[in-house]
Amino acid sequence: MKLYYSPGACSLATHILLREAGLSFDLEKVDIRAKTTEHGEDWMALNPKGYVPALRLDDGDVITENVVLHGYIADQKPEAKLAPAHGTKARLKQDELAVYVSTEIHKSLGAMFNPAITDDARKATIDRLMARYKLIEQLLADGRTYITGEQFSTVDAYLFTVTNWATPLRVDLSSLPNLLAYQGRVAVRPAVQASLVAEGLVKAA
Ligand SMILES: N[C@@H](CCC(=O)N[C@@H](CS)C(=O)NCC(=O)O)C(=O)O
Numbered sequence: 410m411k412l413y414y415s416p417g418a419c420s421l422a423t424h425i426l427l428r429e430a431g432l433s434f435d436l437e438k439v440d441i442r443a444k445t446t447e448h449g450e451d452w453m454a455l456n457p458k459g460y461v462p463a464l465r466l467d468d469g470d471v472i473t474e475n476v477v478l479h480g481y482i483a484d485q486k487p488e489a490k491l492a493p494a495h496g497t498k499a500r501l502k503q504d505e506l507a508v509y510v511s512t513e514i515h516k517s518l519g520a521m522f523n524p525a526i527t528d529d530a531r532k533a534t535i536d537r538l539m540a541r542y543k544l545i546e547q548l549l550a551d552g553r554t555y556i557t558g559e560q561f562s563t564v565d566a567y568l569f570t571v572t573n574w575a576t577p578l579r580v581d582l583s584s585l586p587n588l589l590a591y592q593g594r595v596a597v598r599p600a601v602q603a604s605l606v607a608e609g610l611v612k613a614a
Pocket of ligand 1: 418441459474511
């Protein structure tokens with residue numbers, strides 16, 4: 410398998426999950442603005458959607474969409490317990506949360522990377538985002554270690570990755586202490602640290 414990624418982008422979640430699952434994979438960096446890969450391939454030819462993450466399977470097929478890739482990785486290594494079994498209530502609830510992170514949190518934060526965003530649009534986006542984070546803050550209020558309980562899951566990799574953008578986007582999360590403590594717990598996981606180092610985002614300890 411090969412993961413096409415951009416450092417610190419949402420593809421970091423898939424990267425973390427590949428490591429958490431202990432799967433073997435290659436990495437190839439994509440310049441999502443120039444639409445080329447580090448090996449000079451035409452990104453739009455490889456993936457006409459133009460965005461990361463994309464996972465090239467061993468049969469050559471290229472698959473996209475965060476939530477789908479996260480579920481696929483979990484299914485490749487059930488013993489890593491990144492997602493409960495299909496058809497269970499626990500899986501239903503985890504999928505519900507994954508789509509919430511994707512459509513309500515990822516997309517709101519992502520919109521703020523647009524340099525053309527107006528101050529009014531940015532304020533409205535932050536207001537909506539804080540309302541969405543409120544649910545996350547409430548879930549974490551019972552002292553659970555990860556977002557679905559004590560087991561690290563696909564949603565943790567995703568939520569951690571997009572919440573990390575708050576700092577470069579200057580979004581103040583200080584009213585969400587449970588979320589901030591959670592970010593710290595996820596950050597120290599060895600697979601997370603290894604992914605951050607591999608993407609050149611932090612130096613190796
Ligand atoms: N629907 C896609 C969206 C992925 C996405 O937003 N990727 C961003 C990075 S976080 C990207 O590559 N943007 C560049 C572009 O859209 O051209 C998913 O959930 O996987």
